[in-house]
Amino acid sequence: MRKNGGAVSIELAKPFAGGPGKKLQVTVRHSPRHPYQHLGRFRIGVHALAEVDASPAGLPDPILKALQQPASERSDGAKKEVAAYYRTLAPELARLRNRLTEVSNARGYLALEIPTMPVSRSVEPREIRVLPRGNWMDDSGEVVEPGVPEFLLPVEHTSGARMTRLDFANWLVSPKNPLTARTFVNRLWRIYFGEGLTRTLEDLGSQGEWPSHPELLDWLAVEFRESGWNVKHLVKLIVMSSTYRQTSQVSSQLQDHDPVNRLLGRQARFRLDAELVRDNALAISGLLDATIGGPSAKPYQPAGYYAALNFPTREYVQDEGAALYRRGVYTHWQRTFLHPSLMAFDAPAREECTANRAASNTPLQALVLLNDPTYVEAARVFAEKIVREGGNSDESRLAWAFERALARSPTSTEQRVVHGLLQQQRTRYQQDVSAAQALVSTGEAPLATGIPFAELAAWTSVSRALLNLHETITRN
Amino acid sequence: MHGQGMPESFTQGQQIAQLQGKELKCYGPQFGFQRYGKSGQEICSLFPEIGSAADDICIIRSMYTEQINHDPAHTFMNTGSIIAGRPSMGSWLTYGLGAEAEDLPGFVVLMSSGKGGQMQPVASRQWHSGFLPSKFQGVKFQSKGDPVLYLNRPEGVSSHDQQEIVDVVNQLNRAKHDAVQDPEILTRISQYEMAFKMQTSVPGLMDVSQEPTRVLESYGARPGDGSFASNCLLARRLAERGVRFIQLYHRDWDHHDDVGHVKYKAEEVDRPTAALIRDLKERGMFDDTLIIWGGEFGRTPMAQGKGRDHHIKGFSVMLAGGGIKGGITHGATDDLGYSAVENPVSVHDLHATMLHLFGVDHTRLTYRYQGRNFRLTDVHGIVKKELFA
Incomplete structure (x- = not known):
C-alpha cells in the first residue's frame, strides 16, 4: 500500500480472478478518531x-x-x-x-472546540402591523415600526427614519434615560434587603409601587451609571452602608411603627432563593464546587421524574464527581420539568419573565431538606468536618458546627437540645451500626475513614437538624 | 357521507393541523352509538359502563377551543391562556378556597399511560401555580418510587430518628421565633409537622390494598399497578381526605393513524370512570364532587388515513356531580360534526361554570401581577346555568 498525495493504491495479496458472476466487493470503513474526519468525495478505480x-x-x-x-x-x-x-x-x-498536516489538523480541532455564535445576515425588515384583537390572519391593522412607548424618552435615530438596534442600545444606557439604571439598582437592592426600594421589581411605572426612598434610588442609579455600569462598585456601596449592616432584630416599638420595614430601620429577614438554598448547604459541608461557567450540571434527581416527557423520551443521567456539587445556577434546566428541589423553593419555570420570585414556605421544602440525597450527603460530609475540625469534645464540636452553619454560637438552650439529640442518636446507632453505615454512605462523596460509623451517623443527625433550620435557609 | 369529500363550505379558511393542504374526506363514526338510561343519552357503544351512569352525567357536545396543537391547547384548557406561565385551574381553586386536607397537599395530580404508543408529553406547567404562590401548585404523585418526591427517609434513618430530628428542628425554630417574633418561622414549624405527617399519610393513602375486594373489582384496579383505574380509586380516597382539586391524566389518545385504537382506551377508562361515579354516590360524596372528563380538543370528522387529526371547532366534555344536572346533553355540532353550532361552550365558559359550582364568582377571583388583575377566565367566560341541577 502506498500513499500518494490524496490517493491510496492497494495491491491485492492474491490476484482476483474475475469472470462472469464474480463480484469484487470493496468496503470503505470510516472510523476516524474525530467525528469530522471523514472521507469527503472519493473515487474508487480498479485496474489490472x-x-x-x-x-x-x-x-x-x-x-x-x-x-x-x-x-x-x-x-x-x-x-x-x-x-x-x-x-x-x-x-x-x-x-x-x-508535520504541517499534524499542525493544521490540530489547529482545526482547536477551532472546533471554540464555541461559535451563529449570526444571521440582516435582511430587509418585514412589514409589521398591529393585529386587531390579536388576530394574526387579519392584516388590516396599522403598519408599525420599532420604537418605545410614547410616554418614555424618545429614541434618537442616528441614521434614516427607522430606529436601529444600536439606537435602542444607546437609548437604554443614555444619561437622559434613568430607567435602566434605576431598574437594575432596584433589583440589586432586593438581593440585599429582600425587597426592592420599589417592591414591584417588574414595574417601575405608574402601575407599580412608588419607591420608599426615591432620592436614594436615583442616587444609586446615577452612581451606577457614572461608575461605568460597575456592578461590583454598586454591591460594595450597598453592603458597606450602615443601612445594610444593621441587625435584623426588631424592637416591638419599631415593629408596630413599621411592620414591613419600608423605612429600613433594620435589616430584613428573608428566605434564600432556590439555588442559594442548595449552595448554602453545600458550602457549609465543604462540598460546593464554586467554579464559574462551564456546561450544565446534573445533580441527584429522583428516578422516573421525566416519565411524562416524550419526543424523545428522556432518561436523566446524573453527573459524577465534582459536577454533583456545582452551584445551583448551573443545574440542568429541563424546561417542562424543572429540577424538583429547585422547583420546591420557587425557582421559576422560566416560562414567563420573573423579576420577583415568591418565597413560599411549604411542606415540600421540608421534605427536600430532610430527604433529598443532596442535603443528606451534605449533612454527612458536614458531620465528618465537625468531627475532624471542631475540636475534641462534644461541646466544642457543637459550637464549631453552629458557627459554621449559622455564623454564631449556640445559646445554652440550643446547646442542650442538640446535645440531647447527639447522645440519643449515638446510642441508637451504636446499637445498629449497619443503619449508621447506610446513612453515612449517602451520595457519591468518599466514605469517611477513621471515624466509627455510629459516631459519624450521630453527628450526621445533628448536621441534618442544623441544615433544616429556618435560620440556615434564611438571610438574617 | 363516509369516504366522500368533505364539503368545502365546512372547512374553508379553517385552521387544521396535519391535514393542512391535504385532500379532506369525511370519516364516519367507527363505532356505533347507543341510547342509555332513562334519559336516553347517546353514547358510543364502546363505553357501556359510562352508559350505565347516563342519567348522572351531562354531556357537552359543543365545546370549542382556540389551539390546534397539544401543548398550547392543553395549557389553554388548564390555565385559560395559551401563554405559558399562568396559574392552572387547580391552583386558582386552592388559592380561592384553600383545602380541608391537613396532611395532604390541596391539589394533587396523578398520571397513567395507555397501552398504545400515542403518548403526548405532559408539561409540569399544567399544574403549575404560575404567579400565584407556589403552595398552590399541584403536587404530582409519582406512580413509581416515592409517591411524593423526597417523601421517603434516607437510608439508615428510622421513622423515630426522623421524628427526633424534626422535633429538634421545631424546638430550635420555636426558640428562634420567641427571640425574633418572625411569623414565617411559625409557618415553617407547621410545614415540618405537615411534612412529617405526609410521610405516613401519603403511603397510607396510596395503599389501596386496604380497600375491600368488591371496591377494587368495581374499578378494575390492582393495587400498585399505576393504572387509570387505580388513579380513579385514589382520586376518591383523596377527595375523602379533603384534597380540593384532583387531576387525573391518562395519556395515549393521539390517534392520527388509527382511530380504531380508541377501543383500547375505552377498555382502560370506561369501567373506572363509571365506578368512580357509583362509588361517590354510595358514599354520599357525589353532590359535593364535580367530575370534569375530557381532553384538550377533539378529533376531525375527516379521515387521516384510518385516524383523525386534531380538531378545535367541536368536541365533547362530560360533567357529573357537584350540582350538575344529570341525564342531559348540552349543545350540538353541525350535521358533519365539524363546528359547535348549538349552545357552543368555550374553555373560558367551562372554567366560569366550574368556579360557579364551587361557589366562586369567576370575575372576582383575581390576583394582581405585573400591574393588573388576572383571572382564570381573563375577560371572558359565561356561566352555563342550564347545566345546573
Missing part, C-alpha cells in the same frame, strides 16, 4: 496492472502540459506551478509535510 506507479496519467492536466514542454520554454508561472506540485511529492520534504 501488476504494478502501480505514479504514472504521468495521474498528474493534473496543467502540470502534465507544463512538463511536456521543454524546461527552457516553460513560463515562470508554469515553473512555479510545477515546483509547487513537486513539493507535495518530494520525498525529502515528507517529514515537513507530515
Whole structure:
C-alpha cells in the first residue's frame, strides 16, 4: 500500500480472478478518531496492472502540459506551478509535510472546540402591523415600526427614519434615560434587603409601587451609571452602608411603627432563593464546587421524574464527581420539568419573565431538606468536618458546627437540645451500626475513614437538624 | 357521507393541523352509538359502563377551543391562556378556597399511560401555580418510587430518628421565633409537622390494598399497578381526605393513524370512570364532587388515513356531580360534526361554570401581577346555568 498525495493504491495479496458472476466487493470503513474526519468525495478505480506507479496519467492536466514542454520554454508561472506540485511529492520534504498536516489538523480541532455564535445576515425588515384583537390572519391593522412607548424618552435615530438596534442600545444606557439604571439598582437592592426600594421589581411605572426612598434610588442609579455600569462598585456601596449592616432584630416599638420595614430601620429577614438554598448547604459541608461557567450540571434527581416527557423520551443521567456539587445556577434546566428541589423553593419555570420570585414556605421544602440525597450527603460530609475540625469534645464540636452553619454560637438552650439529640442518636446507632453505615454512605462523596460509623451517623443527625433550620435557609 | 369529500363550505379558511393542504374526506363514526338510561343519552357503544351512569352525567357536545396543537391547547384548557406561565385551574381553586386536607397537599395530580404508543408529553406547567404562590401548585404523585418526591427517609434513618430530628428542628425554630417574633418561622414549624405527617399519610393513602375486594373489582384496579383505574380509586380516597382539586391524566389518545385504537382506551377508562361515579354516590360524596372528563380538543370528522387529526371547532366534555344536572346533553355540532353550532361552550365558559359550582364568582377571583388583575377566565367566560341541577 502506498500513499500518494490524496490517493491510496492497494495491491491485492492474491490476484482476483474475475469472470462472469464474480463480484469484487470493496468496503470503505470510516472510523476516524474525530467525528469530522471523514472521507469527503472519493473515487474508487480498479485496474489490472501488476504494478502501480505514479504514472504521468495521474498528474493534473496543467502540470502534465507544463512538463511536456521543454524546461527552457516553460513560463515562470508554469515553473512555479510545477515546483509547487513537486513539493507535495518530494520525498525529502515528507517529514515537513507530515508535520504541517499534524499542525493544521490540530489547529482545526482547536477551532472546533471554540464555541461559535451563529449570526444571521440582516435582511430587509418585514412589514409589521398591529393585529386587531390579536388576530394574526387579519392584516388590516396599522403598519408599525420599532420604537418605545410614547410616554418614555424618545429614541434618537442616528441614521434614516427607522430606529436601529444600536439606537435602542444607546437609548437604554443614555444619561437622559434613568430607567435602566434605576431598574437594575432596584433589583440589586432586593438581593440585599429582600425587597426592592420599589417592591414591584417588574414595574417601575405608574402601575407599580412608588419607591420608599426615591432620592436614594436615583442616587444609586446615577452612581451606577457614572461608575461605568460597575456592578461590583454598586454591591460594595450597598453592603458597606450602615443601612445594610444593621441587625435584623426588631424592637416591638419599631415593629408596630413599621411592620414591613419600608423605612429600613433594620435589616430584613428573608428566605434564600432556590439555588442559594442548595449552595448554602453545600458550602457549609465543604462540598460546593464554586467554579464559574462551564456546561450544565446534573445533580441527584429522583428516578422516573421525566416519565411524562416524550419526543424523545428522556432518561436523566446524573453527573459524577465534582459536577454533583456545582452551584445551583448551573443545574440542568429541563424546561417542562424543572429540577424538583429547585422547583420546591420557587425557582421559576422560566416560562414567563420573573423579576420577583415568591418565597413560599411549604411542606415540600421540608421534605427536600430532610430527604433529598443532596442535603443528606451534605449533612454527612458536614458531620465528618465537625468531627475532624471542631475540636475534641462534644461541646466544642457543637459550637464549631453552629458557627459554621449559622455564623454564631449556640445559646445554652440550643446547646442542650442538640446535645440531647447527639447522645440519643449515638446510642441508637451504636446499637445498629449497619443503619449508621447506610446513612453515612449517602451520595457519591468518599466514605469517611477513621471515624466509627455510629459516631459519624450521630453527628450526621445533628448536621441534618442544623441544615433544616429556618435560620440556615434564611438571610438574617 | 363516509369516504366522500368533505364539503368545502365546512372547512374553508379553517385552521387544521396535519391535514393542512391535504385532500379532506369525511370519516364516519367507527363505532356505533347507543341510547342509555332513562334519559336516553347517546353514547358510543364502546363505553357501556359510562352508559350505565347516563342519567348522572351531562354531556357537552359543543365545546370549542382556540389551539390546534397539544401543548398550547392543553395549557389553554388548564390555565385559560395559551401563554405559558399562568396559574392552572387547580391552583386558582386552592388559592380561592384553600383545602380541608391537613396532611395532604390541596391539589394533587396523578398520571397513567395507555397501552398504545400515542403518548403526548405532559408539561409540569399544567399544574403549575404560575404567579400565584407556589403552595398552590399541584403536587404530582409519582406512580413509581416515592409517591411524593423526597417523601421517603434516607437510608439508615428510622421513622423515630426522623421524628427526633424534626422535633429538634421545631424546638430550635420555636426558640428562634420567641427571640425574633418572625411569623414565617411559625409557618415553617407547621410545614415540618405537615411534612412529617405526609410521610405516613401519603403511603397510607396510596395503599389501596386496604380497600375491600368488591371496591377494587368495581374499578378494575390492582393495587400498585399505576393504572387509570387505580388513579380513579385514589382520586376518591383523596377527595375523602379533603384534597380540593384532583387531576387525573391518562395519556395515549393521539390517534392520527388509527382511530380504531380508541377501543383500547375505552377498555382502560370506561369501567373506572363509571365506578368512580357509583362509588361517590354510595358514599354520599357525589353532590359535593364535580367530575370534569375530557381532553384538550377533539378529533376531525375527516379521515387521516384510518385516524383523525386534531380538531378545535367541536368536541365533547362530560360533567357529573357537584350540582350538575344529570341525564342531559348540552349543545350540538353541525350535521358533519365539524363546528359547535348549538349552545357552543368555550374553555373560558367551562372554567366560569366550574368556579360557579364551587361557589366562586369567576370575575372576582383575581390576583394582581405585573400591574393588573388576572383571572382564570381573563375577560371572558359565561356561566352555563342550564347545566345546573
